[in-house]
Amino acid sequence: MKNEPTPHHNPVAPAAPVKHQYEHATPTVIHDPEEDMMLLARWVHRAMKDPARFWGWVLGICAAVLGLVVVANLLTSGGSSTSNLWTDVEAARSADDLTQIATNNPRSPVAPWALLQAASRLYESGINDLPGNTDPALQSLKKAIDLFDQIGRTEPKTSPVALAAAFGKARALEARNELPKAVDQYKLVADTWPDSPEAAEAKKLAASLQKPEAATFYKDLYAFKKPVVALPPLGSQSLDFPVNPAPANSILPTVPLIPPPTSSPSPAAETAPAAATPAADAPKTETAPAATPAEAPKTDAPKP
Known part of the structure; x- marks a missing residue:
């Protein structure tokens, strides 16, 4: 009829055909060749598979260890040199x-x-x-x-x-x-x-x-000026004071005593002044006979 709505045909995509799977089919599994290997064998296998990458890591690790050793040696040597310098400062x-x-x-x-x-x-x-x-x-x-x-x-x-x-x-x-x-x-x-x-x-x-x-x-x-002390002639020479002799079996040196003075003057002591004073005592020798204490009372005494 004219008043009845015209049906719209919506096309529907056909469903994908369902793939038939057999229940008895075995799934495909890729076997890992390193699964049953030891650690060393895995390293060898990887090195043979990609040698550039493997040996690059090995060399990098070796270089890092070597660098750490060098740095440690430098720090140790620097500390030892510093301690040596402190010792030199104390000994200066x-x-x-x-x-x-x-x-x-x-x-x-x-x-x-x-x-x-x-x-x-x-x-x-x-x-x-x-x-x-x-x-x-x-x-x-x-x-x-x-x-x-x-x-x-x-x-x-x-x-x-x-x-x-x-x-x-x-x-x-x-x-x-x-x-x-x-x-x-x-x-x-x-x-x-x-x-x-x-x-x-x-x-x-x-x-x-x-x-x-x-x-x-x-x-x-x-x-301020330091005072200057003038020494007498021969004042800087040492004087030998009398010292008692060292005891027997002693390590001290024995210093001889200064000889004591004699009781009577020696002849040399008597003649030396006489030889040295004639010129100075010449005027005194002329007046000595006239001023004797024994003759003075006789000449000066008044007569009774």
Whole structure:
């Protein structure tokens, strides 16, 4: 009929034919040849299958192990050389020896400490030469200041060596009677390391050096001269004092005693003054006969 809807034909895709599978069919399984092999046999099998990749891994592992061994040896040798340098620093006898250690090993952590010890020894030497030996003291203190400056240029501010060098420079400047420079250096220490114990000490020393008494003290210190003692002639010769003979079977040396003086003067002692005084006693020999004590009463006595 006309009013009845026209049926639409929707084409449906035909279903795929179902593949028939036999229940008795055995599934295909690929056998792994390394399943039943030992570990060494697997390595050999893989090496033969892909030699470039296998031997590349082997060589890489060997190179890594060798690198670790080399690094360990370098670290061990560096530690032993550092310990040897510390031993050399402790055995150094002079500031020049310490400076030479720092010069020969500039990249070693021992170098700044060696320079600091060298500067400290020079500072102590300059202090010991005062007062009296002014010129040697000034030279030692100047060398100490140069070493302190060298440490300050090479070491970071966070290093304790830099702090010790800055404070030591201030002390050396004070000992050289360069008081204005010493005050500025003390203030630098207090401003750069405000939380350190050296900062508090630097403030006290800077305040004390600004007083007139400090300038007077150092002026008198450098004006001091050692008294010169003049020895009499032959005063530097040794004197042989009488010493008792050493006991028998003793290791002490036997020193003979000085012979005692004789009871009567020797003939040589009597003749020596007579031979040495004729010219000086000549006027006395002429008046001696007239001034005898026995004849004086007879000539001067008054008559009754």
